[in-house]
Structure formats: structure tokens, C-alpha cells
Amino acid sequence: MSADQSAPAVVVDDVTRVFSKRGRRTVAVDAVSFTMRAGRDLGIVGESGSGKSTLARIIMGLDQPTSGRVLVHGEDLSSKPRSRAERLRRAKLVQMVYQDPYGSLDPRQTVRSCLVEVLRLHPPRGGNVAARASELGDLVGLTPAQLDRSPVGLSGGQRQRVAIARALAVEPRLIILDEAVAALDISIQAQILNLLAELRDELGTAYLLISHDLAVVRQLTDDVVVLHHGRLVEQGETGAVLDEPAEDYTRRLRDSIPSRHWREPGMLEELTRVG
Numbered sequence: 447m448s449a450d451q452s453a454p455a456v457v458v459d460d461v462t463r464v465f466s467k468r469g470r471r472t473v474a475v476d477a478v479s480f481t482m483r484a485g486r487d488l489g490i491v492g493e494s495g496s497g498k499s500t501l502a503r504i505i506m507g508l509d510q511p512t513s514g515r516v517l518v519h520g521e522d523l524s525s526k527p528r529s530r531a532e533r534l535r536r537a538k539l540v541q542m543v544y545q546d547p548y549g550s551l552d553p554r555q556t557v558r559s560c561l562v563e564v565l566r567l568h569p570p571r572g573g574n575v576a577a578r579a580s581e582l583g584d585l586v587g588l589t590p591a592q593l594d595r596s597p598v599g600l601s602g603g604q605r606q607r608v609a610i611a612r613a614l615a616v617e618p619r620l621i622i623l624d625e626a627v628a629a630l631d632i633s634i635q636a637q638i639l640n641l642l643a644e645l646r647d648e649l650g651t652a653y654l655l656i657s658h659d660l661a662v663v664r665q666l667t668d669d670v671v672v673l674h675h676g677r678l679v680e681q682g683e684t685g686a687v688l689d690e691p692a693e694d695y696t697r698r699l700r701d702s703i704p705s706r707h708w709r710e711p712g713m714l715e716e717l718t719r720v721g
């Protein structure tokens with residue numbers, strides 16, 4: 447089945463994920479349903495253990511729901527891809543950027559060769575892999591010298607730029623950002639958030655942002671889904687949900703934002719300048 451251009455970006459339909467370990471049963475995601483509309487960025491928020499990462503892994507096709515199903519651009523990714531071609535095609539639907547890209551970056555490889563490897567699997571338009579690798583570096587603000595280093599020689603923020611460039615190399619329709627800026631200093635967080643917003647405007651890639659930080663979610667998303675103990679407790683437009691939460695849980699979550707000052711207009715720009 448090919449991706450349906452008019453389908454919503456993501457449909458999560460009555461998804462439950464139960465983990466059973468040594469007689470202990472955890473319902474990580476509990477009958478969750480929502481739709482991420484095409485052309486809108488979505489945040490999934492909730493405190494630690496609310497099921498955000500489990501849901502992200504299910505949407506990515508890295509984990510299977512116990513019941514229910516997920517469609518990404520009209521495709522069910524829960525079954526194993528049957529061929530290399532299918533795996534490559536699915537990669538173009540959705541990519542993921544994690545909190546700490548360290549584990550997923552090979553320290554024996556330069557950043558450039560990592561990008562070239564991805565581009566060989568997903569040839570860019572025009573076919574010039576080397577030129578596109580340089581272009582991607584440029585796009586995410588890495589210098590040519592940084593591209594020729596191992597990720598070990600880069601800072602946390604620079605490594606996150608590499609992870610973003612690698613995801614973009616595939617030209618996916620959707621990027622899942624799982625706490626992608628959480629480990630970074632606040633000024634570097636601001637730079638990466640600004641970069642993500644710029645790239646979205648330039649390339650049209652949609653983001654599904656997993657975060658416990660509502661200020662980050664406010665910055666980057668149009669709509670939000672609030673999870674509590676694996677259940678969906680509230681959803682709607684991000685601004686409306688955060689300004690006028692219908693649920694006490696969302697209000698408590700909002701009021702515990704550590705970086706409250708980010709809400710003030712101009713604060714991000716100021717942080718970026720300082721950083």
C-alpha cells in the first residue's frame with residue numbers, strides 16, 4: 447500500500463500497550479486515540495512514566511501495541527517490513543531524534559561519512575551525495591571542519607544538530623523528537639528549537655514532539671495531547687490547552703514548568719543571542 451497524500455499524518459486508534467515482567471503488569475498506554483493532522487505539529491506531554499516514549503516507539507514501528515493500531519500517513523507500520531525496498535520507503539515516512547544522540551552515532555565515523563551512508567540509502571534529488579552531505583551540514587549550522595570530526599569531538603548541541611541532519615537526510619514526512627532538547631543547556635535548547643522551526647518552514651517536515659517541558663511544546667507545536675498514567679486526559683490546540691486547561695492534571699503540569707520564563711515574548715531570541 448502506498449502512502450495516502452491526503453491522510454492525516456498520524457492516526458492512533460485505541461492503542462493499549464501492556465508490559466508484563468516477572469508477574470508485574472504495567473499498562474504503559476491505555477486505550478489512547480488521537481489524530482495528528484497533516485501540516486500541523488503535535489506535542490505529546492505528560493510527566494515521567496506517563497507513556498510518551500512507549501507511544502513514540504509504537505508510532506515509529508519499533509514496538510507493537512498490545513491492542514489497537516497506528517497509521518502513519520495511511521500506513522500501518524506495526525508489521526515487519528517484508529523487503530528492503532519497503533524498509534527504505536517506511537524510513538521516508540518517519541524518522542526519530544532522541545534525547546541523547548550519542549548512542550546512535552558511531553564514534554569511529556566522521557559526521558560526514560555518517561551522512562553519506564544515509565544518503566547512499568536515500569539518494570538525494572540530482573544524486574550528488576557528497577554535495578548534499580555538505581548542504582545538510584550547512585542547513586543545521588555545522589561547519590565543514592565539524593563535519594570531518596567524529597561525533598566524540600562535538601558538543602551536545604552540535605551532536606543534536608548531527609542527529610537532526612541525519613534524520614533530514616532521509617527526507618521524511620514526519621520527525622519524532624523524543625525529548626530532543628531536554629539534555630541541552632537552556633541557550634543551546636533555544637538555538638536547536640529555532641533551528642527546528644526554521645527547517646520546518648523551509649522543508650515542510652512535520653514534527654511530533656515528545657516532551658515533559660510544556661514551554662518547549664508551546665514553542666514548537668500547534669496541537670497537544672496530554673497523557674497521565676498512560677491515558678489521554680486532554681487534547682486540543684496547544685495555546686488553548688496551556689492557557690485554559692480543562693483538566694486539573696494539565697494545570698498542575700503547566701504550573702510545574704521549570705523554564706517558565708520562556709513564555710515571555712522575545713525570551714528565546716534573547717537566549718539565542720546570549721548563547
Ligand SMILES: Nc1ncnc2c1ncn2[C@@H]1O[C@H](COP(=O)(O)OP(=O)(O)OP(=O)(O)O)[C@@H](O)[C@H]1O
Binds near residue numbers: 472492495498501
Ligand atoms: N520495556 C518495558 N518493560 C516494562 N515496563 C516498561 C517498559 N517500557 C516502559 N515501561 C513502563 O511503562 C510506563 C511508561 O513509560 P514511558 O517510558 O513510555 O513513559 P514516559 O512518559 O516516556 O517517561 P519519561 O518521560 O520518564 O521518559 C512506565 O511505568 C515504564 O516503567
